[in-house]
Amino acid sequence: MFFNAWNILVVDDEPDVLAVTKLALRDVTVYGLPLKIYTASSKAQAVELLKGPLVLQGSDEPIVAVALVDVVMESDQAGLELCKYIREEAGGHSMQLYIRTGQPGIAPERSVIDDYDISGYFTKVELTEQKLYTLVKSGVRQWFTSWYALMTESSTNHIIANSSSRKAFLEKGIGWFGEPGPQEGEVVTGFIFDKKTIVSDYPQHIRPLYDRLDALKPVIQTPEGHKLAMDEMGNLLVKTVKAKTTADYVYVGESNMIMPRLLLELTFKSGLAFSTLWKKITDAEKKAALVKPIAKKPQKKTGKKAIVKPVNTIAKKAVKKRW
Known part of the structure; x- marks a missing residue:
């Protein structure tokens, strides 16, 4: 990997x-x-x-x-x-x-x-x-x-520092170890958020790799349905389901080594952290959109009491179009 x-x-x-x-x-x-x-x-x-x-x-x-x-x-x-x-x-x-x-x-x-x-x-x-x-x-x-534990911790700290928005999370928080962009001999790794947003140097390879690994028996699985799967080559999948504190999240990565159980546990917990942060960011942005003040048009004085639609109703309609 x-x-x-x-x-x-x-x-x-x-x-x-x-x-x-x-x-x-x-x-x-x-x-x-x-x-x-x-x-x-x-x-x-x-x-x-x-x-x-x-x-x-x-x-x-x-x-x-x-x-x-x-x-x-x-x-x-x-x-x-x-x-x-x-x-x-x-x-x-x-x-x-x-x-x-x-x-x-x-x-x-x-x-x-x-x-x-x-x-x-x-x-x-x-x-x-x-x-x-x-x-x-x-x-x-x-x-x-030791190196993998420190690298995982550093990666988690980096996304926390860049979790002010989904844009910052995707563009700055999730970085690749080494040079950006496709590199000769580099393995395929990538993320899928909310079943549609793919972040990878090799986006065309992510879904086929996901489909194959998702069909395997999990090495680690929780009662909520979160799991880690690994094939005989060491290729990995970490997947979390949408729940109260987690999002639809997937990490897949090719590997040329079989990692020991301890490092698989670290990888899985790192995925849970990524998923939880994405869920918090997404929920916060949706909530902010719902309560965003909407400019009111000046009301003409007609002698009658103006009828104003509830802000929540108007906001919901605006959000529905946006999302």
Whole structure:
């Protein structure tokens, strides 16, 4: 849905270590996606990667799931300085950051754990191929859970900030992660509001995708009829029905990964939030239209009491035409 591979950063000044690590991780997949391994032989090279190809437009942090960092490189503390840079300057707060050192005496484990916000500490001897597999795979899972939760929260906050009207909600609140407009290799995602308003870079593909996913057995369903469905490829549908607090709302998205249950729950709850906001905005605009003052024509003085139609009746007729 968001990625085609998981970015892994390996930083070590020994070429053999870099080569062996890439070889050991060559066939690892997480949620059906492969790893994409970036290597650097110094702190300076790693920083350049973090400022360049490992930056995703629209994200506040480098898109790196796991980083394996040697301590001693161009200096005795280069690896630790890199860890500090990642956390404090690059904004890599979700990144799973592991120290992997061949000289543990220079950077003792306890002091490193106490002084640096790292996810784990290993010597190169103890980090076998099997342990490396387990470490990286679990690290990717942890990173994606954290990243997805933060992204979902940010998206919800963004639509709340742009919920003054339906126009603002659609044009400013619902944005796409990454570059606007159709992009090569991009998956199809989109929304349907009130069964007729489609918001997507690929509007012609939304209803066919919706029809197919809507026919599936739900993975999540509420007594009110709200549901989430997912096919064997990981393509998703979130649908809410019109009720007291929710609107007719649909989100559909193609995916190249099978998301775990926790993230499906987050996706479903995010959809409920979108639906609830749309319902509130729509109801408020309709109510405002009903009570909108209507200019009265000057009444000629005829000596008789003027007959004025009830404002509500006139307003209802005007609204009926508008909606």
